Amino acid sequence: MKQGRSLPEVLTELKRQNEAKHDYIAPAQALSLSEDGENIVLDHMGEGGSAQLGATDLFHRQLGSALNIPAKYYDMMRTQKPQLLSQNVNSWLADRDQNYMIRSMDYGSGQVARAFLSDRYRRIDNLEVATAVLPLFAGKEEMEVVSINVSPGKLFIKIVNHKLEMAVVPGDYVQAGVVISNSEVGLGAVSVQPLVYRLVCSNGLCVNDFGERKAHVGRQAKMLEDSFNLYTDETLEAEDKAFLLKLRDTTLAAIEEARFAQIVGRLQETTQAKITGRVQDVIELTGKAFDISQPEQDSILNYLIQGGDLSLYGLTNAITRASQDVDSYDRASALESIGWNVATMPATQWKELNA
Secondary structure, eight states, rough: OOOOHHHHHHHHHHHHHHHHHEEEEGGGEEEOOOOSOOHHHHEEEEETTTEEEEEEEEHHHHHHHHOOOOHHHHHHHHHHHHHHHHHHHHHHHHHOOEEEEEEEEEEESSSEEEEETTTTBBBOOOHHHHHHHHGGGTOOOTEEEEEEEEEOEEEEEEEEEEEEEEEETTTTEEEEEEEEOOOOSSSOOOEEEEEEEETTTTEEOOOOOTEEEEEEESSOOEEEETBEEEEOOOHHHHHHHHHHHHHHHHHHTOOOOOHHHHHHHHHHHTTTBOOOOOHHHHHHHHHHHHHHOHHHHHHHHHHHHHHHHOBBHHHHHHHHHGGSSSSSSHHHHHHHHHHHHHHHHHHHHHHHOOO
């Protein structure tokens, strides 16, 4: 399993981000892109003022998507004809009769717009998630935060119960765990999923079939009169509190022994699914089917050969082992989920890939 940052470091960063972030609800007609195509301008802030924010690549991608501007064309205008991009964006914004949520953060050089979202986007922030689930495991010797990381896109918390252990095959033990993830910028729902932690190589396998996701969709957010500043009313606060309580219950349920036994049973089945085709071809076809890049495929092939287990279980372990070598923690976590998807693919698909 790829290691992120230390728990104290992540908590410190979450608190810093919580103080540095700022959210706005703005009518589309009060928004515009600067002439150089890089900054977003919010007009009529408060007493007739305005604010100009820098913008991340993700913000630009979400802005283009909201206005139905193809990403390839948006990027070409941004790099080659920024004035044309500004004209396009501002023209479409002027025709929109709706509000949008802009999430910004101070990265040290002023507020930067980091996400362009619907005004129905429900803010469930990383610090809220962390403070809801981490106390559940504090002081319990069998529980360990084996990996934790926060990036501009996502928060991941991966916890293992070292006392809940089973063997997939004799001598190959796995332990039960849970993955909690969240995105503040529209890159994914709040997600709680079981985690399988393989002791022989410290691999992590994120189990997609037995988890729960909560989309960031709710009531329309409101803005204060004569201002774009966002506020949360009592109803939204009550809903958020209820959700965080449910998040705690769901997190504990993800590590139940009966559920873990089901997951291990599924993995035991994969040990009987042998690779009968040419190994390189199986990996190439798997890569195409599950969106695995060529460098990742090369790494998977290397670990599959090293492991010597030419089965679907061996392929799954090679994928999760390869996840530790990628630079991006978010991508590593995605590969841990892909490992489970590969392990549990329909028999007909495995037959096609293994021909």
